[in-house]
């Protein structure tokens with residue numbers, strides 16, 4: 546191991562193999578969407594795994610939100626042992642914590658309302674990690690459900706399988722039940738981060754047809 550590289554660099558390189566090319570870094574990726582990185586004022590994190598939070602170093606100017614329990618679990622030696630990689634974060638990162646005192650939203654008993662227009666709402670979706678959250682964005686009549694790693698694919702939601710790296714599978718399945726129940730009452734586009742079809746579903750505003758199951 547080279548000096549300056551932690552055991553977790555090696556762990557992630559070997560077990561969660563992914564490589565970010567310079568072109569895939571946050572700045573050029575946002576530029577392709579017509580967004581200047583300096584205009585990003587707010588970052589809503591679903592959780593702190595490095596494939597979701599590793600770009601925070603580019604966003605030192607932004608207000609970063611995360612759940613308090615996720616923050617607690619990710620920090621210090623305990624966080625390192627749980628596989629969180631924190632050295633890409635801006636020095637002195639002091640996130641804001643979601644305050645889940647908002648009104649219930651369908652099957653979600655607790656919510657954190659982010660915008661005055663109430664069109665961006667964060668809901669707890671534990672399972673993949675205990676403090677995992679999802680972000681629901683309302684545009685016109687459609688709800689875009691930014692699911693992070695609540696499941697890795699829409700298919701896993703349909704069959705209620707806790708897929709991928711999930712530390713609390715029972716909680717993850719209860720979360721999927723809740724998401725499906727929500728999608729039965731609102732026109733919802735389901736967008737897990739790692740689903741290869743998420744971009745196409747977003748572009749087409751493809752509504753999830755959720756099946757039965759307990760709410």
Ligand SMILES: [Zn+2]
Nearest residue numbers: 592594673694
């Ligand atoms: Zn994750």
